[in-house]
Amino acid sequence: xxxxxxPNWEPKxxxxxxxxxxxxxxxxxxxxxxxxxxxxxxxxxxxxxxxxPQFILRAFQKGCDGVMVCGCHPGDCHYATGNYFxxxxxxxxxxxxxxxxxxxxxxxxxxxxxxxxxxxxxxVTRVAGEIKALGPNTRFQEKWYEEGGExx
Amino acid sequence: MSDIQSALRETAKKLLTEGTVTCVIGWGETRxxxxxxxxxxxxxxxxxxxxxxxxxxxxxxxYMLDNRCPEGKLAICVxxxxxxxxxxxxxxxxxxxxxxxxxxxxxxxxxxPICATCTHRNPVVYDVxxxxxxxxxxxxxxxxxxxxxxxxxxxxxxxxxxxQKQFSKCIHCYACxxxxxxxxxxxxxxxxxxxxxQGKQIDxxxxxxxxxxxxxxxxxxxxxxxxxxxxCPMGLPIMSQTRKILKDINDLWGNYECGLTDSRPHILGEFxxxxxxxxx
Numbered sequence: 001x002x003x004x005x006x007p008n009w010e011p012k013x014x015x016x017x018x019x020x021x022x023x024x025x026x027x028x029x030x031x032x033x034x035x036x037x038x039x040x041x042x043x044x045x046x047x048x049x050x051x052x053p054q055f056i057l058r059a060f061q062k063g064c065d066g067v068m069v070c071g072c073h074p075g076d077c078h079y080a081t082g083n084y085f086x087x088x089x090x091x092x093x094x095x096x097x098x099x100x101x102x103x104x105x106x107x108x109x110x111x112x113x114x115x116x117x118x119x120x121x122x123x124v125t126r127v128a129g130e131i132k133a134l135g136p137n138t139r140f141q142e143k144w145y146e147e148g149g150e151x152x
Numbered sequence: 153m154s155d156i157q158s159a160l161r162e163t164a165k166k167l168l169t170e171g172t173v174t175c176v177i178g179w180g181e182t183r184x185x186x187x188x189x190x191x192x193x194x195x196x197x198x199x200x201x202x203x204x205x206x207x208x209x210x211x212x213x214x215y216m217l218d219n220r221c222p223e224g225k226l227a228i229c230v231x232x233x234x235x236x237x238x239x240x241x242x243x244x245x246x247x248x249x250x251x252x253x254x255x256x257x258x259x260x261x262x263x264x265p266i267c268a269t270c271t272h273r274n275p276v277v278y279d280v281x282x283x284x285x286x287x288x289x290x291x292x293x294x295x296x297x298x299x300x301x302x303x304x305x306x307x308x309x310x311x312x313x314x315x316q317k318q319f320s321k322c323i324h325c326y327a328c329x330x331x332x333x334x335x336x337x338x339x340x341x342x343x344x345x346x347x348x349x350q351g352k353q354i355d356x357x358x359x360x361x362x363x364x365x366x367x368x369x370x371x372x373x374x375x376x377x378x379x380x381x382x383x384c385p386m387g388l389p390i391m392s393q394t395r396k397i398l399k400d401i402n403d404l405w406g407n408y409e410c411g412l413t414d415s416r417p418h419i420l421g422e423f424x425x426x427x428x429x430x431x432x
Contacts (some may be wrong), residue, residue, distance in 0.1 A: 004324070005342055015196070029220075040387055053365075053368050054341075054349060054361075054365055054368075057361045057364055057365060058349075058361075059360055061357050073432075074425075074429065075425075084423035084424075084425070084427070085420065085421075087419055087423070087427055087429060087431065088405075088419070088423055088427060090431070091400070091404055091427075091428070091430060092368075092372070092397055092400055092401070092404075092420070093368065094430070095396070095400045096364065096367065096368060096371075096396060096397060097364075098308070098311075099300075099303065099393075099396050100311060100312065100315050100360070100364060101308045101309065101310075101311035101312025101313070101314075101315060101316075102308070102312075103308050104195060109430075109431040110431055111431055111432060134196065134199060139312050139362065140356070140357050140360055141357055142351075142355065142357045143355050143357065151313075
């Protein structure tokens with residue numbers, strides 16, 4: 001059955017989280033028993049600058065409905081300057097994706113520190129809501145997925 | 153123009169006779185009167201085959217990476233765009249500047265559409281300049297980014313539709329990559345089939361991912377020579393992708409043109425603490 005026809009459809013959101021801030025923030029949200037949508041799949045990375053723009057294209061290709069890149073606030077990077085590069089890179093990437101017809105809500109970047117569990121919860125809840133309203137993503141998707149194949 | 157052509161032949165002959173260089177890359181005649189082809193001149197006698205006319209449209213700088221003459225220096229005929237391409241390749245540490253001899257040729261524009269928005273008709277770097285400098289033309293930012301601005305005005309659905317139609321034509325010949333002076337990786341990600349970055353099937357998603365990835369790989373180092381669009385057999389508007397990135401760089405971090413020197417770090421390899429931040 002096609003994914004698009006599913007009435008119980010839930011968005012798949014991939015969140016790239018830096019090990020030192022956002023991942024710890026998400027961990028803290030869990031420790032505090034905060035409730036946030038289960039749509040988000042967290043991928044832990046050493047630094048947000050580890051995220052290659054190709055990862056994002058690949059995520060859309062493989063059936064994600066939204067992608068987030070989260071890292072430490074500028075100035076707080078564990079590796080001193082990593083997220084400054086992330087900032088420049090994804091300012092461009094976001095604009096390029098929008099230029100190619102990806103809705104701006106589908107790709108978001110946020111700075112969330114290790115103590116900002118509530119910000120993590122709020123961001124994820126908001127993003128999940130926005131993407132749910134947009135519906136399933138079909139743009140950039142591989143053929144097997146469009147034809148209703150199961151996610152690998 | 154014929155004066156410059158004879159001066160070019162003389163220079164090439166002299167360089168090869170004296171042994172300063174072992175090969176001169178220039179343009180040569182083809183069977184068609186309105187086409188030229190890159191040629192590799194290795195003997196003084198062959199210098200007579202070099203031509204300089206309105207049909208010398210091929211970019212020559214990328215041919216230095218073919219390593220056809222591993223011994224000795226290499227001479228390249230450079231127009232404005234080629235000289236920026238040389239800077240690009242030298243800056244990317246793919247070739248040493250001291251192994252090159254650049255024959256500068258001021259260019260009044262060839263019969264290629266990209267020449268209408270060329271801002272550097274005189275070579276920015278050369279060892280010898282043949283003929284006097286030509287006047288530069290003023291190209292406004294609106295003219296430079298005209299195609300991009302038109303596409304930016306569309307809705308996301310229209311934009312996606314446009315690019316999907318364009319990219320569905322792509323046949324994965326990789327001519328854009330092969331001609332691009334900024335695409336100078338020894339091994340391209342698209343060829344690393346075991347890693348699996350890029351599918352080989354002709355499928356609109358794969359084509360779009362290839363187009364976007366290539367645009368992002370070269371976008372911030374693009375010298376706007378227009379080779380990608382010129383060589384594309386399917387007529388894809390590839391420059392509209394790279395120029396979008398250049399336009400955003402201009403908007404976000406100030407005026408930016410690549411390849412004017414061979415030492416400036418590229419824009420994504422540096423940062424400023426006061427950069428604009430949309431991600432708070």
